[in-house]
Amino acid sequence: MNHYFNEKISLIMSLLIINNYLLLSLNLPQIITKINFLVFLLFVLIFYSKNFSENIFLKISFLFIIFISLGVVTDGWDARSIWLFHAKRIFYENTIFSIADNYASFSHNAYPTLAPAFAASLGKLVGHWNEIFPKIAFSFIFLPVLIFSTSLFKNSHYLIFLSIIFFTIGNYLFNGWADGLLAAYFCLSVLMMYLIIISDDSHYKNNIYNFIGFCFFITLTLIKNEGLALLSIIFLVTFLMLIYKSQLSKKIYSLIILSLSFLPIFLWKYYCFLNGIGNEFINQDIFTNLFPRIFSLSNYADITYFLYINEKFLIPLIFFLISFKIKWNRELFIFVSSIFLLYSIILYFIFLSTPHDFAWQLNTSAARIIKSFNFLLAFFGLYNLFGLKLKN
Amino acid sequence: MADTKIKILFIIICILQLFYLWQYRSSFNFEILTSSFKENAGITKAVSPEIIETNEILIKNNLKEFNLSKGFRNSHYLYQRTLEFNYPIRMNDLSEYSLFLKEEQIPSACNILESGKYLKLVKC
Numbered sequence: 001m002n003h004y005f006n007e008k009i010s011l012i013m014s015l016l017i018i019n020n021y022l023l024l025s026l027n028l029p030q031i032i033t034k035i036n037f038l039v040f041l042l043f044v045l046i047f048y049s050k051n052f053s054e055n056i057f058l059k060i061s062f063l064f065i066i067f068i069s070l071g072v073v074t075d076g077w078d079a080r081s082i083w084l085f086h087a088k089r090i091f092y093e094n095t096i097f098s099i100a101d102n103y104a105s106f107s108h109n110a111y112p113t114l115a116p117a118f119a120a121s122l123g124k125l126v127g128h129w130n131e132i133f134p135k136i137a138f139s140f141i142f143l144p145v146l147i148f149s150t151s152l153f154k155n156s157h158y159l160i161f162l163s164i165i166f167f168t169i170g171n172y173l174f175n176g177w178a179d180g181l182l183a184a185y186f187c188l189s190v191l192m193m194y195l196i197i198i199s200d201d202s203h204y205k206n207n208i209y210n211f212i213g214f215c216f217f218i219t220l221t222l223i224k225n226e227g228l229a230l231l232s233i234i235f236l237v238t239f240l241m242l243i244y245k246s247q248l249s250k251k252i253y254s255l256i257i258l259s260l261s262f263l264p265i266f267l268w269k270y271y272c273f274l275n276g277i278g279n280e281f282i283n284q285d286i287f288t289n290l291f292p293r294i295f296s297l298s299n300y301a302d303i304t305y306f307l308y309i310n311e312k313f314l315i316p317l318i319f320f321l322i323s324f325k326i327k328w329n330r331e332l333f334i335f336v337s338s339i340f341l342l343y344s345i346i347l348y349f350i351f352l353s354t355p356h357d358f359a360w361q362l363n364t365s366a367a368r369i370i371k372s373f374n375f376l377l378a379f380f381g382l383y384n385l386f387g388l389k390l391k392n
Numbered sequence: 393m394a395d396t397k398i399k400i401l402f403i404i405i406c407i408l409q410l411f412y413l414w415q416y417r418s419s420f421n422f423e424i425l426t427s428s429f430k431e432n433a434g435i436t437k438a439v440s441p442e443i444i445e446t447n448e449i450l451i452k453n454n455l456k457e458f459n460l461s462k463g464f465r466n467s468h469y470l471y472q473r474t475l476e477f478n479y480p481i482r483m484n485d486l487s488e489y490s491l492f493l494k495e496e497q498i499p500s501a502c503n504i505l506e507s508g509k510y511l512k513l514v515k516c
Contacts, residue, residue: 057403064410071425072418073434080438085476092480103482104475106468131434132424156395159402166409171417 006055007208009047010148014215016040017141021117021222021264024096030124033094037121040140047147055150061162062146065139069174073131079176082107083116084134090120091129100275110272110279112265114222115141115178135176141219142173145184148212152191157386164382168316168374178224179368183375185220186230190376191383192216193234194335196258197251198241210254217261225279228265229346230372235259237338241331290353299358303351306366307344313370316378323381336380340373435477442510443473446491449506449513450481457484459516463493490514 016036023033048059074084085107089098096117099109119137123129146165153161165173165184172180192213195204217234220227238255242248272278293299307313324333347369354361414420419437427433435444450458460483464470474491475483489505492498492512502516 057406061406061410064414067425068414068418068420070428071420071422073424073438075419075438081472081476085479088476088479104472104479106472107476126429128431130429130431131438132428156399156402159399159406163402163405163409166406166413171413173413174418 004151004208005050006047006147006151007212009043010144011208011212011215012043013040013147014144014212014219016043017114017118017144018215018218018222018264020121021096021114024090024094024117024120027095030094033121034125037118037125044140044143047143055147055155055158057159058146058150058162062139062143065173066136069136069139069176070132072174074135074176076175076177078178079135082111083138083178084119084176086111086113086116087119087123087134087137088129090117091123091134094124097271099277100271102275102277108279110269110277111225112222112227112268114219115181135174138176138178138181139174141181141223142184144215144219145188148188152383152387154386154388157382160382160386161379164316164375164378168312168371168378172368172371177368179371181223182220182226182230183372185216185223185227186372187376187379189213189216189220189231190234190336190339191379193238193258194332197238197254198245198331198335210258214258214261217258218264221262221265222268226369226372228262228269230343231262233339233342233346237335237342240338241335285355286353289355290349293352293358299352300348302359302362303348303366306362307347307370307373310367310370312367312374313377316374316376316381320377320381323384327384329384332380332384336376340376343373439473439477440469442470442493443477445508445510446474447478447481449491449508449511450478453489453506453513455481455487455489457482457487457489459483459485459487459490461490461492461496461498463496464491488515490516 016039020033020036020040023036052059074080085104086099086109089103090096090113092098096113099113102109115138118141119134122137122140123134126133149161150158169180169183172183192209195201196209196213217231221231235255235258239248242251242255308317320336351358351361351366421437424434424437446458458478458481460471460474464474470493490502490513492514494507494510494512498504498512498514499516502514504512504514506513
């Protein structure tokens with residue numbers, strides 16, 4: 001087995017997904033995006049064919065996920081009205097900038113389009129559009145994360161990791177929604193930042209991890225708007241921890257280089273701003289919506305109930321706490337907990353200032369949004385106990 | 393030995409989870425699977441018959457743009473699905489061709505071009 005084989009495959013796939021987005025922003029001939037997608041599929045094939053028995057359960061599970069996805073039509077509200085509709089627009093217009101006219105504004109044209117762009121390219125490769133196959137491109141975007149994670153756990157523990165994915169992300173692996181992708185890339189971005197910058201493990205100072213981290217950060221911000229908030233929190237907590245550890249001057253250069261990963265989302269948001277395409281949650285009415293709700297304790301209770309009082313959150317939380325009780329890693333615990341707490345504060349703020357009906361907003365989005373937390377806590381519970389510190 | 397036991401246990405758990413996702417968390421259908429790469433596959437499962445009829449009428453009349461009646465606009469479902477399902481045929485408020493629901497009254501200045509099972513296309 002090649003040294004760093006899974007890391008390299010993960011990096012190349014991640015680069016090809018980002019490259020697809022870049023190509024669709026340059027208005028290049030369709031053949032180039034088709035070739036890009038074909039190369040991605042080639043690397044999927046290489047991953048499957050090279051030593052087939054290694055990580056065999058991941059390989060079979062992923063095929064099964066694709067199998068389910070191809071047997072289901074795209075019928076979820078967000079999947080149709082937002083993600084696959086953006087993909088359809090890119091498919092017909094051959095550019096991610098097709099949203100500049102703000103047509104069908106209900107589809108939230110300001111949302112980033114990395115995943116829809118990848119689905120559009122699959123459509124180009126097939127030659128037409130339909131209600132079924134384009135969403136498997138969303139499942140393909142999970143691959144870099146799933147493959148990279150094989151290098152973090154030995155075989156039996158990797159099965160626990162897969163079980164956590166199925167439990168926390170579940171049907172979002174194949175239904176064409178972006179929340180599962182957000183959870184997966186958020187979690188791995190937290191890990192990459194920890195390994196590259198915070199931890200003192202010299203193994204992860206290898207450039208390949210810097211590149212993978214950089215790609216995961218870009219992907220995180222280009223999946224959904226929340227990705228920008230999440231990556232900002234990761235950087236803020238890292239910055240504060242470096243100050244606390246008196247290592248800021250030593251690592252500031254790496255942090256600045258990694259912060260270039262914000263560039264694509266900033267360019268996207270600037271383009272939306274130039275075209276008058278706004279975000280419904282962040283506008284001049286934000287405080288008008290916020291103030292009537294901010295002083296009512298029952299609103300906080302409702303948010304807490306919808307976000308945290310359910311088995312999908314409580315089981316990962318208990319597992320996380322038990323894991324750190326068994327094996328105390330102060331630095332990792334503070335890092336993950338701080339990110340969790342800061343994002344919680346932002347979520348309370350977002351829910352309290354929603355322009356929609358408060359109860360409706362909670363009812364329709366809390367269970368999706370909390371997936372990022374569920375996966376974060378369960379993943380780091382597992383990583384703390386069984387994560388490989390050094391390459392075998 | 394313990395490692396093998398963990399492996400077997402979690403293989404069983406993962407298989408059960410995948411089975412659960414397949415059977416209870418998806419509307420999986422073998423018919424959809426076998427036609428998953430065909431053009432127009434799955435539309436009857438994805439949207440309601442009214443939406444499919446909008447597309448049939450627009451294509452039959454070779455229209456590139458259309459307008460929508462109040463009946464369509466007052467329903468989130470009909471409005472959003474009509475727009476996204478018919479793309480790249482686009483809605484335009486200035487288009488003289490409008491889609492009305494079957495039960496809707498049409499303005500006196502408009503002529504019915506085609507009447508379907510659920511809706512009608514009128515020119516105003």
